[in-house]
Amino acid sequence: MESPVPVASVTTDATGFRGWVSAFLQRHWRSIIVFIPFAWLAVFFLTPFFIVVKISLAESLIASPPFSKLLEWGDSILPSLNISADNYAYLWEDSLYVKTYLNSLKIASVSTLLCLLIGYPMAYGIIRTQGTARYVLLLLVMLPFWTSFLLRVYAWMGLLADQGTINDLLLWIGLIDKPIRLLYSELAVYIGIVYTYLPFMILPLYANMEKLDFSLNEAAADLGARPASVFTTVTLPMTWPGIVAGSLLVFIPATGEFVIPDLLGGGNVLMIGRVLSSEFNANHDWPVASAVAVALLFVLLIPMMLYHRVQSREANS
Amino acid sequence: MKGKRSTFLITCLCFGFAFLYIPIFLLILYSFNYSKLLPVWGGFSTRWYVTVFQSEDVWDATLLSLKIALMNATVATLLGTMAGLMLVRFARFRGKTLFTGMISAPLVMPEVITGLSLLLLFITLQQITGWPGNRGVTTITIAHITFSMAYVAIIIQSRLINSDLSLEEAALDLGAKPFRVLFDITLPLLAPGMVAGWLLAFTLSLDDLVIASFVSGPGSTTLPMLIYSRVRLGLKPDINALATILIVTVAIGVLLAGWILLRQHQRKLKAEQLASQ
Amino acid sequence: MSAENQLTDFTDRPWLDPDARPFITLQGISKSFGSFKAVDNIDLDIYRGELFVLLGGSGCGKTTLLRMLAGFETPTAGTLSIDGADMSSTAPYERPVNMMFQSYALFPHMTVEKNVAYGLKRDGVKKAEIKQRVDEMLQMVELQDFRKRKPDQLSGGQRQRVALARALIKRPKVLLLDEPLGALDKRLREQTQFELMNLQDKLGTTFIVVTHDQEEAMTLATRIAVMDQGVFRQVGTPAEIYETPATRFIAGFIGSANMFDGSVEQQRGNLVSVRLNTGDLVISVEHDEPIANGTAVTVAVRPEKIRVSKQQPEPGTDNVMRGSVKEMAYLGRNSTLRVAIEGGQVLEVNSQNRYRARDGQHEFDWDDQVTVSFPPASAVLLTA
Numbered sequence: 019m020e021s022p023v024p025v026a027s028v029t030t031d032a033t034g035f036r037g038w039v040s041a042f043l044q045r046h047w048r049s050i051i052v053f054i055p056f057a058w059l060a061v062f063f064l065t066p067f068f069i070v071v072k073i074s075l076a077e078s079l080i081a082s083p084p085f086s087k088l089l090e091w092g093d094s095i096l097p098s099l100n101i102s103a104d105n106y107a108y109l110w111e112d113s114l115y116v117k118t119y120l121n122s123l124k125i126a127s128v129s130t131l132l133c134l135l136i137g138y139p140m141a142y143g144i145i146r147t148q149g150t151a152r153y154v155l156l157l158l159v160m161l162p163f164w165t166s167f168l169l170r171v172y173a174w175m176g177l178l179a180d181q182g183t184i185n186d187l188l189l190w191i192g193l194i195d196k197p198i199r200l201l202y203s204e205l206a207v208y209i210g211i212v213y214t215y216l217p218f219m220i221l222p223l224y225a226n227m228e229k230l231d232f233s234l235n236e237a238a239a240d241l242g243a244r245p246a247s248v249f250t251t252v253t254l255p256m257t258w259p260g261i262v263a264g265s266l267l268v269f270i271p272a273t274g275e276f277v278i279p280d281l282l283g284g285g286n287v288l289m290i291g292r293v294l295s296s297e298f299n300a301n302h303d304w305p306v307a308s309a310v311a312v313a314l315l316f317v318l319l320i321p322m323m324l325y326h327r328v329q330s331r332e333a334n335s
Numbered sequence: 336m337k338g339k340r341s342t343f344l345i346t347c348l349c350f351g352f353a354f355l356y357i358p359i360f361l362l363i364l365y366s367f368n369y370s371k372l373l374p375v376w377g378g379f380s381t382r383w384y385v386t387v388f389q390s391e392d393v394w395d396a397t398l399l400s401l402k403i404a405l406m407n408a409t410v411a412t413l414l415g416t417m418a419g420l421m422l423v424r425f426a427r428f429r430g431k432t433l434f435t436g437m438i439s440a441p442l443v444m445p446e447v448i449t450g451l452s453l454l455l456l457f458i459t460l461q462q463i464t465g466w467p468g469n470r471g472v473t474t475i476t477i478a479h480i481t482f483s484m485a486y487v488a489i490i491i492q493s494r495l496i497n498s499d500l501s502l503e504e505a506a507l508d509l510g511a512k513p514f515r516v517l518f519d520i521t522l523p524l525l526a527p528g529m530v531a532g533w534l535l536a537f538t539l540s541l542d543d544l545v546i547a548s549f550v551s552g553p554g555s556t557t558l559p560m561l562i563y564s565r566v567r568l569g570l571k572p573d574i575n576a577l578a579t580i581l582i583v584t585v586a587i588g589v590l591l592a593g594w595i596l597l598r599q600h601q602r603k604l605k606a607e608q609l610a611s612q
Numbered sequence: 613m614s615a616e617n618q619l620t621d622f623t624d625r626p627w628l629d630p631d632a633r634p635f636i637t638l639q640g641i642s643k644s645f646g647s648f649k650a651v652d653n654i655d656l657d658i659y660r661g662e663l664f665v666l667l668g669g670s671g672c673g674k675t676t677l678l679r680m681l682a683g684f685e686t687p688t689a690g691t692l693s694i695d696g697a698d699m700s701s702t703a704p705y706e707r708p709v710n711m712m713f714q715s716y717a718l719f720p721h722m723t724v725e726k727n728v729a730y731g732l733k734r735d736g737v738k739k740a741e742i743k744q745r746v747d748e749m750l751q752m753v754e755l756q757d758f759r760k761r762k763p764d765q766l767s768g769g770q771r772q773r774v775a776l777a778r779a780l781i782k783r784p785k786v787l788l789l790d791e792p793l794g795a796l797d798k799r800l801r802e803q804t805q806f807e808l809m810n811l812q813d814k815l816g817t818t819f820i821v822v823t824h825d826q827e828e829a830m831t832l833a834t835r836i837a838v839m840d841q842g843v844f845r846q847v848g849t850p851a852e853i854y855e856t857p858a859t860r861f862i863a864g865f866i867g868s869a870n871m872f873d874g875s876v877e878q879q880r881g882n883l884v885s886v887r888l889n890t891g892d893l894v895i896s897v898e899h900d901e902p903i904a905n906g907t908a909v910t911v912a913v914r915p916e917k918i919r920v921s922k923q924q925p926e927p928g929t930d931n932v933m934r935g936s937v938k939e940m941a942y943l944g945r946n947s948t949l950r951v952a953i954e955g956g957q958v959l960e961v962n963s964q965n966r967y968r969a970r971d972g973q974h975e976f977d978w979d980d981q982v983t984v985s986f987p988p989a990s991a992v993l994l995t996a
Contacts, residue, residue, distance in 0.1 A: 044514050048425065055418040055484065056430070059437040062481045066452035069459055136354070139347035146344060150597070155348070157593040162355050165585045166542050168559050169578040172566050173358035176365060179570060181375060183361055216355065266443070274445020276545050281566065291447045298451060308455070311448045322443050329439055329489075504684055505717035507704040509731035509782065519730075523721045606765040 074105055074308035105309035115310070118288040119317060125204070125289065126272040129211040130219075133268045134261065136212070137219035141260075142253075144220075145227045156224065163217040170214050171281050178206050178282065202284030210278040215271070219264040226260025259328060266325040270318055290314055359582060366575035383576035392561060393577060400541055400558040403472060407479040408537040412529055414480065415487025415536070420521070422488065423495040441482040442489065450549030453478045457550060470552030478550045479540040486539060487532035494528035534592075538585070625849075626659035627835065635660040635818055636681070636786060641690035643676050650676040652842035653690070663812050663819045667829040668839035674822045677839070678788050681820065682711045695785055705734075710784040714791040716775035718763035724774050725750070725759040731782040749777045752811075769800050776808075780815070789821045793828060805831050826866050830854070838862055854914075859996045863912040870918070870959045871994075872911040876903055884993055886911055891955020895931045899993040910994040916962040917990035920949060920976070925985050932985045935959070937976050942969070949976055951984055959984060 043050070109115040144155045162170060177183045178200040185197040200206055234256070238248045276291035283289070290310065298307035366384070370377025387393055418438050425431075441449065457467055457474050467474055502524065506516045522529075544559040551560065562578075565571050622629035634657035643651040651673045658664045666674040679685045680692065683704030691700050699707055710731070719727050728749055732742045750756050753773040763771055772795070779787055792808065793801045809832060812819050823829055829836050830850040837847045845865075846858045857863035860871060872895065874888040884899045886909055897911050919925075925932050935953035942965075949961045961984055967975060976982065 044512065047514050047517070051417045052421050052425065052428070052434075055414045055421070055438075055488075056434055058414055058481070058484070059434070062453065062456070062477060063437055063441060066456035069455045070448075070452045073455060136347075136351055139344060140351040143344035143348040143351075146341065153593070153597055155352075157589065158352060158355070160593075161586060161589050162359070164538050164589050165359075165582050166559065166578075168542070168544050168562055169362070169582060170358070172562070172574065172578065173362040175566065176361060176570055176575075177358055181372075213354070213358070216351075270443040271445060274447050276447050277563070281563075291445060294447045294451065304455070307451060311451050314445060315448055318443075318445065322440070325443050326436065326439055330435070499715055499717060501713045501715055501717040502719060504682075504704070505711070505713055505719070505778075506730070506734075507684075508682055508709075508711045509778070510705045510734035511730075512703075512705055515734065520719060603764060606762075610765050610767045610770070 070308045070311055073305055074312045075102060076305045105305050106313065108306065109309055109313055114288075115293070118290050118293050119313070121288045122273050122275075122290040123317070125207060125211065125287075126269050126275075129208055129215065129272050130265050130269040132208070132212045133216055133219040134265060137216055137223060137264065138257075138261070141220045141223035141227055144224060145230070159217055159220050159224070163221065167214055168277060171210050171278055174206070174210055174213060174282060175201060178209070201282065202286050204283065204287050206282040207279050207287050207289070210282040211268075211272050211275060214278065215268040218267045218271075222263040222267060223257065223260040226257055226263070230256055259332065263325070263328050263332070266321050266328070270321050270325065273318060274314055362575055363579045363582065366572070366579040368572060368575075371572060383573045384580075386573045387576045387580070390573070392556075393558075396556050396558040396561040399472065399555060403476050403479060403547075403557065404537045404540040406476050407483055407540040408533045410476075411480045411483035411487050411536040412533045415484040415532055416491050416522075416525065416529055418484060418488040419491025419495060420517075422492050424521075438485055438488050441485040444482070446543075446545035447549075449478070449482060450546040453481070453546070454549045470550055471555035474550040474552070475547050475555065475557065478546050479536075479543060482546070483536035483539050486535050487529075490528050490532045490535065491525060494525060498524055624834075626662070627657070632659060634658060635662075635695060636820075637691075637693045639691045641677070641680065641692060642688045643673075643680060643685055644688045649842050651680070651687075654842075654844060656837065656844070656847070658818065658820065660818055661816050662834045663809070663821065663832055665821045665823060665829040665833035665836045666839055667823060667826060667836050669824055672839045673842040674839045675790060678711075678790055678820065678822045681786070682709055682788055683707050708785040709788060710779040710782055710786075711788040712775045712779045712790065712792055714794055716763075716771050716795070718771060718774055718778070720763050723760050723762055724755060724766070727763070727774055728778045728781055731778065735782065745781060749781050753777045768796055769804070772796060772804065776811075780811075780817070784817065786818045786820060789819060791823055792821060793825075794823070801828070808832065830866075838865060840865075856992060857912065857994070860910050860912070860994055863992065863994060867914060868960055869912040869914055872913075872957070874909060874911065876905050876907045876909055878905055879903055883988055884909075886993070888955065890957055891953070893933065893955065895991070896988045897991045897993045898988045903993070903995070907995065911991050912994055913986050913991045915948065915960045918959065918961045918984050918986045920951065920961045920963050920982050920984050922976075922980060922982055925983055929985050930988055931991075932983055933959075934981070934983050937978055937980045937982060940974070940976060940978060942974065947974065947976065949982075951982060953984065 140159075144152055144159070147155055175182075179185070180197045180199070180201065182200070184200060185194075188194045189197065230253070234252050235248050238252045239245075243251060274291045275289060276295055279287045279289040279292050280295075283292075291314075294307055294310045294314070297303050297310060301307075365376075367379050367381065368376055369380035369382065418434075422435060422438065453474075454470075457470060461467060503516050503520050506520045507513070511519055542559065543557075544563055547557045548560055548563075551557065556564075562574055565574055622632065626632040636656075636658040638654055638656040641651060641654045641656075642649065654677065666677060668674045676685060680687050683699070683702060687700060691698060693699055694708060699709075719730070722730070725746055729742050729746045732745060737745075746759075747756075750759055753776060755770060755773055755777065758766060758770060763774065766774065772792070776792075779789075789808075793804055796804060805828060808819075821829075821832060823832075833850055835847060835849055836853055838845045838853065840861065846853055846862045848856075853862060853866055857866065857869075863869040863871065872886070872888050873890075874886040874895075877885040877887045877894060879885075879899070879902065882898050882900050883896050884903060885894050885896050887894050895911060903909070933953040935951040937949050938952045938958060939950040941948045944965070946965055947963050949963055951959045951961055953959060963976060965975065969975075
């Protein structure tokens, strides 16, 4: 993949400033192309991360608002190097945080599984459709992907409300005689996550299945495999990379999800994204919020690295 | 046997798409509800649309969001294209692994972490250098560019991987210097990917609530922030109207783009067929 | 083959002329990718106006060698010069060399005309001249009517001609062609072969062609280099390579050959008797160089040089063997027979179908008892 051409020396034919600029670009454009995005990410992605780590190691007491105190804290920490793991100890000792992490992981895992169960046959169904119809179906999956996430969550508020569509329907059928609590429950959070993240599952699966060679299925059937074993011995192993990519794309953001538990779960569903936000915005406890963020990142480190590996393997194949 | 299987798949598709689309249709339906109590149907009306169009807040937020989205999409496309080029076409250099990791990390980074860390960066920067004086358009745009460029880079990367390296070699062979090849061959062939990346970055920015909430300051409320603050406490009919407008706009855009791509594809197939005769 | 009994007309065979100056010189060229040696210490002289073919299977290093000539790969060791100028570290865009890519690599976003004009534009040629030269070139490849089309609106053959026109328009000193006919179907390929040869003849440009197709190599080449595992196994004219292969590998690689393993029993003049390892057979072969008795050798005979007959051969015929037909493939013009001879070896033999086969009756049939024979001059003695 590497570019085989050594950059040769360039003769400057034009003179003056423009000539100088053009010669400079000719000679250094590769370095420029590397430097600009690299510098951007170093400043706006890598540095913030270190700041979060640094603040998470500070003392809660000193770092409390207002803003100006941060500077004093910054000045005082340098000479004495006052690192404290108190915030992490606090997270570990307070059972609420541990519970919240576990609950987030549980909700994210179950939602991922549900997305897979719904998304896999859908992706497979789209692949098995021919011609323009397949294209239209794919477009129908893309459409929610492009529309506002927030509005799609909001749409479910109307469905799940006490006097919402689902309760109306159940009352009308006669299955229930008074509205049941759907909104502000864990069930609502599951529905919301599955609903909003379903395209993230279908699209990587589709991309993977698009490369499938269906004559393999026929070959397996020809060799005597029944449909069920064709699926488990041929289709499933071949679509594994798509399953892993799709699952991680749902699982990772779902774990840190904030909007869905806030709007559909109300205060009743513990999820770490919401705790982080309220720790920061409501309690103004920056060190603890930072520690929550670092711990969340730590929890997600393995799935994130896994995703990176899947992604780069896909890119290299 | 085969018939049974496809019935199963068709059922799955029907239920799946019903699941995806019924909530959206109901949302649109209730935007025409006269009643202020949202789930209760009170007759057809377009009065909430009037409310939306007369609301100055909505206009301000929309314009702000569009402004941010435009700037974000443009810068993110530039940076993302550079990053994609570097990932695929450049030889290994020191720090490339770090760079590759940094490019793809924002894709999966939980929004709350990105938002929190960028806010803390802006505050730290302000205390050291005095910039940014107040948080708003600039800080939101910077935050959006940081995660959007990752998406653009991925699109560009996959297009480059699938493109034929010998096209660039042919240009070199015909006497074009590498910098010239970039503009004559590489970038024109990447143009569709760049357009796709631009559009994706644009929508990502219009869509973002969490990161913008962290890094915005007083007085700069983006459209998602406005919607969020209204719906937190329950259903609002005017938000249904606003949502309908937004969804229909996006749907028209996506369908139009899809139609154009389909037409292009069909035309290309036809041309190939003609040529092979 | 020696040049002494010829008069000094080397125009068609400059490689035999001791005074000729090579046009392209490779000295000790190697290219490694990691621990893999794609090209291993190659020396080669190519002369002006040659149509030189690099022939070999996939992964033999032929494409890497071509890419080093174009400048896309830098040799790990060795030097490379074209027309007296050292090119070892010259960038591709500064070499007097153009390439026709295997995939053609036509720029999909440019019309035929723009594709062809691209090289001249990069050289800063004046607009009027570009137009005139593009017109000429399109005329030559008969694509005047397609100038405004994009590559995806062209057929395979037309694309190939655009690629050729684009590579030739800069009047390169050397044209490199990577599997130039690989993407065409059989009929078009045969026709295009001759077009390519005529063009080369007309322009006098030195062509270097990479191919895996030996028929194509035999048709096109002034000389062929057979490549395997990064080295040249033999360099020579098509006839030399076919009729006097240097090694067992070459004999087996180009066309097919029957190989008899044995050892030298005696040499009388230019006739060598070889006792075969299997069976109780002695065959005689013409061989000019002296060879010691007992040397392990291989005798190679081409299938079409073996006579097969149901009759007893006349007395005094050399190298007669008895056998039976085990397999037969009727190919129309001729038939390929597999004949098992005494000792068990199976020979491939070509037999001209001089009579029409009727009612499924062929001249030879399964299990027919036959005799095969070949004159000593038809076989080659190989020591490697």
